[in-house]
Amino acid sequence: xxxxxxxxxxxxxxxxxxxxxxxxxxxxxxxxxxxxxxxxxxxxxxxxxxxxxxxxxxxxxxxxxxxxxxxxxxxxxxxxxxxxxxxxxxxxxxxxxxxxxxxxxxxxxxxxxxxxxxxxxxxxxxxxxxxxxxxxxxxxxxxxxxxxxxxxxxxxxxxxxxxxxxxxxxxxxxxxxxxxxxxxxxxxxxxxxxxxxxxxxxxxxxxxxxxxxxxxxxxxxxxxxxxxxxxxxxxxxxxxxxxxxxxxxxxxxxxxxxx
Amino acid sequence: xxxxxxxxxxxxxxxxxxxxxxxxxxxxxxxxxxxxxxxxxxxxxxxxxxxxxxxxxxxxxxxxxxxxxxxxxxxxxxxxxxxxxxxxxxxxxxxxxxxxxxxxxxxxxxxxxxxxxxxxxxxxxxxxxxxxxxxxxxxxxxxxxxxxxxxxxxxxxxxxxxxxxxxxxxxxxxxxxxxxxxxxxxxxxxxxxxxxxxxxxxxxxxxxxxxxxxxxxxxxxxxxxxxxxxxxxxxxxxxxxxxxxxxxxxxxxxxxxxxxxxxxxxxxxxxxxxxxxxxxxxxxxxxxxxxxxxxxxxxxxxxxxxxxxxxxxxxxxxxxxxxx
Numbered sequence: 001x002x003x004x005x006x007x008x009x010x011x012x013x014x015x016x017x018x019x020x021x022x023x024x025x026x027x028x029x030x031x032x033x034x035x036x037x038x039x040x041x042x043x044x045x046x047x048x049x050x051x052x053x054x055x056x057x058x059x060x061x062x063x064x065x066x067x068x069x070x071x072x073x074x075x076x077x078x079x080x081x082x083x084x085x086x087x088x089x090x091x092x093x094x095x096x097x098x099x100x101x102x103x104x105x106x107x108x109x110x111x112x113x114x115x116x117x118x119x120x121x122x123x124x125x126x127x128x129x130x131x132x133x134x135x136x137x138x139x140x141x142x143x144x145x146x147x148x149x150x151x152x153x154x155x156x157x158x159x160x161x162x163x164x165x166x167x168x169x170x171x172x173x174x175x176x177x178x179x180x181x182x183x184x185x186x187x188x189x190x191x192x193x194x195x196x197x198x199x200x201x202x203x204x205x206x207x208x209x210x211x212x213x214x215x216x217x218x219x220x221x222x223x224x225x226x227x228x229x230x231x232x233x234x235x236x237x238x239x240x241x242x243x244x245x246x247x248x249x250x251x252x253x254x255x256x257x258x259x
Numbered sequence: 260x261x262x263x264x265x266x267x268x269x270x271x272x273x274x275x276x277x278x279x280x281x282x283x284x285x286x287x288x289x290x291x292x293x294x295x296x297x298x299x300x301x302x303x304x305x306x307x308x309x310x311x312x313x314x315x316x317x318x319x320x321x322x323x324x325x326x327x328x329x330x331x332x333x334x335x336x337x338x339x340x341x342x343x344x345x346x347x348x349x350x351x352x353x354x355x356x357x358x359x360x361x362x363x364x365x366x367x368x369x370x371x372x373x374x375x376x377x378x379x380x381x382x383x384x385x386x387x388x389x390x391x392x393x394x395x396x397x398x399x400x401x402x403x404x405x406x407x408x409x410x411x412x413x414x415x416x417x418x419x420x421x422x423x424x425x426x427x428x429x430x431x432x433x434x435x436x437x438x439x440x441x442x443x444x445x446x447x448x449x450x451x452x453x454x455x456x457x458x459x460x461x462x463x464x465x466x467x468x469x470x471x472x473x474x475x476x477x478x479x480x481x482x483x484x485x486x487x488x489x490x491x492x493x494x495x496x497x498x499x500x501x502x503x504x505x506x507x508x509x510x511x512x513x514x515x516x517x518x519x520x521x522x523x524x525x526x527x528x529x530x531x532x533x534x535x536x537x538x539x540x541x542x543x544x545x546x547x548x549x550x551x552x553x554x555x556x557x558x559x560x561x562x563x564x565x566x567x568x569x570x571x572x573x574x575x576x577x578x579x580x581x582x583x
Binding site for chain 1: 427430431434435436437438439441442444445446448449450451452453454455456457463509557
């Protein structure tokens with residue numbers, strides 16, 4: 001991958017719900033291997049923006065291009081297969097499924113055995129399921145989740161659920177990982193662990209990461225570049241130091257915390 | 260390892276069910292079971308097919324469909340036409356009955372599975388009624404007075420179909436495809452975000468469920484001498500729904516057990532026609548009061564056999580708590 005060619009290119013993207021412009025005229029470029037943050041006050045349109053990137057909402061204006069491929073109008077599952085994977089603000093695990101099965105669901109689109117071979121229990125089924133089992137077990141080890149392998153996902157402690165959600169998103173083999181408030185509801189200790197985890201996966205999986213976060217120390221600590229949304233518009237972008245001193249940002253967002 | 264264990268259990272359950280079949284067959288040919296009991300057994304098997312086919316749609320994929328009697332009716336009439344009007348053999352009738360119902364499932368499912376929850380329920384309920392009224396007004400199949408059908412359904416037929424239905428649905432569920440369906444039930448947005456083609460799997464589950472309901476329809480039709488549209492009203496849909504809910508949403512063994520239980524109860528209550536529905540309803544209320552999650556909850560009967568593994572799971576639980 002060329003380092004100077006953007007992986008994700010968001011051009012003049014906006015969305016309107018009836019008369020309300022939730023997000024308008026956003027331009028963002030993300031380069032391979034970059035670690036970027038998206039911040040902004042509540043209701044600024046951050047999650048809406050994520051939902052447009054992942055196809056949950058279809059933008060009414062502009063276009064989203066990943067690796068030269070236009071993603072607007074693709075359904076979410078196709079966008080995931082094209083390389084954007086995400087976690088959710090309020091954890092959305094498959095609660096009744098076991099931890100390993102949660103990961104296997106993310107492998108599903110790469111499965112080679114067909115419905116037909118599964119129903120008739122033909123050899124490809126066993127080979128495919130066996131491979132999935134092995135891969136998923138190995139994968140869980142990376143995240144030290146293998147000891148919970150057969151536990152139902154809903155029974156995991158909160159921090160581990162967050163971890164599993166990130167693991168599951170990575171199992172879908174993304175080029176770009178979107179994390180929606182990964183530290184929400186975590187104590188400082190868990191947040192520190194999460195920061196290590198994010199740094200680790202970025203190295204290990206050669207990823208580009210975009211994260212939404214309210215925890216300023218976390219954002220400033222791990223992100224190289226930060227985008228600031230306010231009232232659906234991009235008001236600033238730059239390094240953490242630049243953002244900290246940007247008067248517009250201080251007015252819109254940090255001002256409350258600084259004073 | 261797990262796969263071999265699964266295979267072992269699989270063959271064990273096949274052997275057990277074949278033994279069960281052979282014993283009943285022996286009793287029938289030996290004249291030791293009277294017609295009433297044979298008929299009850301046939302009914303149980305048909306109801307099991309209906310229960311597991313709806314279990315796939317509601318319990319596994321989480322799509323609340325309450326028009327299952329519609330597929331039953333489509334299968335019943337289609338197979339009746341094959342044997343009575345076209346005079347083809349019973350096996351063709353069953354297969355075509357299933358296929359026509361599956362086609363109906365596809366036609367209904369594709370647009371209506373965009374709906375969620377209550378809206379889907381209402382749409383499928385409407386479908387069931389449309390089917391019934393369609394047959395009511397179709398003179399080719401006898402309209403309200405019904406259609407004459409030969410009695411062809413025998414114990415081996417129903418048992419064979421039941422076994423195939425259960426096998427297909429179990430195999431489907433315990434594969435990556437079944438997991439895809441369960442992930443839709445658990446959280447459709449997340450399933451979508453994980454690269455699951457949710458529409459495809461919802462429609463597939465619907466079509467497979469409709470197929471077996473159609474086969475059950477073929478068996479049902481040829482178990483009587485006449486079929487009438489009034490056999491397939493929405494109350495029939497609710498009967499099937501009750502099997503699935505009472506057994507525990509998401510548990511195949513639960514829906515089988517409750518299909519057996521409720522069929523037996525309602526058959527034996529036929530001797531008391533005045534109080535039948537009252538007692539039947541009381542049974543439902545009592546079960547729902549004491550086991551709101553259904554007879555089996557989300558567990559399968561197989562987990563009862565793997566207690567040892569469960570204990571290990573318990574230990575892991577302890578570890579997890581110390582981490583938290």
